[in-house]
Amino acid sequence: MTLKIAQVGMGRWGQNWAKNPIPTVEELEVVAWVDASAESLREARTELDLDPDRCFLSVDEMLGTVDVDGVLITAALPGHVPVAEAALKAGKHVLTEKPFAPSVADAQRLVDLADRQDRVLMVSQNYRFFPAPRLAAQLTADQSVGALYAVELVFRRQIYEPPARHAALVQPLLMDMAIHHFDLLRMVLGREPEAVYCHSWQPPTSKFNDPPAAAMVVQFGGGIVVTYQGSWVSTGPVTPWAGEWRMECTEGEILWTSRGGSNGSIEGDWVKVRKPGAAEKNVPLPTLRHRGRAGSLAAFAETVTSGNAPDYTSLGRDNIGSLRFMQAAIKSAAIGKPVEIGD
Numbered sequence: 001m002t003l004k005i006a007q008v009g010m011g012r013w014g015q016n017w018a019k020n021p022i023p024t025v026e027e028l029e030v031v032a033w034v035d036a037s038a039e040s041l042r043e044a045r046t047e048l049d050l051d052p053d054r055c056f057l058s059v060d061e062m063l064g065t066v067d068v069d070g071v072l073i074t075a076a077l078p079g080h081v082p083v084a085e086a087a088l089k090a091g092k093h094v095l096t097e098k099p100f101a102p103s104v105a106d107a108q109r110l111v112d113l114a115d116r117q118d119r120v121l122m123v124s125q126n127y128r129f130f131p132a133p134r135l136a137a138q139l140t141a142d143q144s145v146g147a148l149y150a151v152e153l154v155f156r157r158q159i160y161e162p163p164a165r166h167a168a169l170v171q172p173l174l175m176d177m178a179i180h181h182f183d184l185l186r187m188v189l190g191r192e193p194e195a196v197y198c199h200s201w202q203p204p205t206s207k208f209n210d211p212p213a214a215a216m217v218v219q220f221g222g223g224i225v226v227t228y229q230g231s232w233v234s235t236g237p238v239t240p241w242a243g244e245w246r247m248e249c250t251e252g253e254i255l256w257t258s259r260g261g262s263n264g265s266i267e268g269d270w271v272k273v274r275k276p277g278a279a280e281k282n283v284p285l286p287t288l289r290h291r292g293r294a295g296s297l298a299a300f301a302e303t304v305t306s307g308n309a310p311d312y313t314s315l316g317r318d319n320i321g322s323l324r325f326m327q328a329a330i331k332s333a334a335i336g337k338p339v340e341i342g343d
């Protein structure tokens with residue numbers, strides 16, 4: 001069965017979705033496009049040669065006109081909750097871009113609505129659909145290098161001219177980017193964070209309105225300690241998007257990185273194991289049928305059609321854990337003290 005979906009949010013990234021991952025997933029077909037901005041919609045219509053009768057300025061108008069099974073939200077964050085709410089109320093399944101929602105309370109409201117409506121609500125945490133984090137999660141769970149007890153994670157970019165979307169955000173590193181790292185930490189460690197102490201700041205290289213750099217110490221369950229440093233405006237060498245990971249275990253280290261390429265390319269993925277006194281070894285990566293956003297789309301289609309979410313999928317109810325982690329980091333940065341991450 002091919003799912004019919006509408007895509008809402010046809011800005012820069014939405015157009016990239018339409019060109020790259022969507023055509024590679026045969027389990028679904030996009031039959032309508034929505035953007036609240038006439039300019040974005042016009043640009044997308046021209047660029048992607050869309051059927052003008054299937055292009056709409058509001059999700060309600062689209063829902064009243066076209067028959068769809070689900071809605072893919074690629075709008076910017078302020079659109080995520082209202083669009084998901086309208087779609088779920090109309091009985092549609094929803095796959096949304098990250099970050100899920102601006103607050104845990106909003107996200108919980110959507111999760112409850114999806115449960116009442118018996119619809120799938122999923123967040124596209126595309127970094128989960130790459131071979132290196134999958135392998136790192138497996139090596140951690142199997143204790144292949146002993147028990148994990150410490151993680152160092154570093155992320156650096158050189159975005160000296162912030163895009164408009166970032167200029168509008170509070171904590172643009174923590175909200176927009178580190179949400180991927182928070183979510184990957186939960187997936188790879190297979191544990192939940194318990195407390196975070198975060199400091200964010202404005203480096204002299206920054207033109208962002210709000211801090212584009214942060215450092216934090218996170219206490220995970222099982223006594224695992226994570227240290228994180230991230231910056232949009234570093235003068236140091238750029239890291240792959242998933243960051244550079246060094247995971248210290250009782251018998252050695254797991255080193256890895258991911259998402260060095262674009263549009264689901266795995267050329268930047270690798271995992272190495274280093275044991276004291278032995279040469280560093282590359283570990284062969286698993287093969288994934290669909291990668292990145294195509295992985296999210298295929299997982300969404302499978303969950304809708306079979307009723308079962310594949311492993312590592314980020315259903316809305318699970319993604320609340322990543323959002324809670326992010327909000328605790330933002331709160332810690334605001335009050336200058338450690339924050340416990342409760343249920």
Ligand SMILES: NC(=O)c1ccc[n+]([C@@H]2O[C@H](COP(=O)([O-])OP(=O)(O)OC[C@H]3O[C@@H](n4cnc5c(N)ncnc54)[C@H](O)[C@@H]3O)[C@@H](O)[C@H]2O)c1
Nearest residue numbers: 009011012013014035036037040074075076077079097098
């Ligand atoms: N996962 C990733 O790797 C990744 C990478 C880039 C962007 N993103 C995410 O993709 C989303 C979009 O990013 P972007 O760079 O395209 O932003 P953008 O600001 O360029 O475009 C967003 C579009 O959404 C539209 N929009 C906003 N609210 C709407 C609503 N209620 N109904 C219909 N349309 C609405 C806007 O008019 C705009 O055209 C963001 O959530 C961003 O975090 C994810």
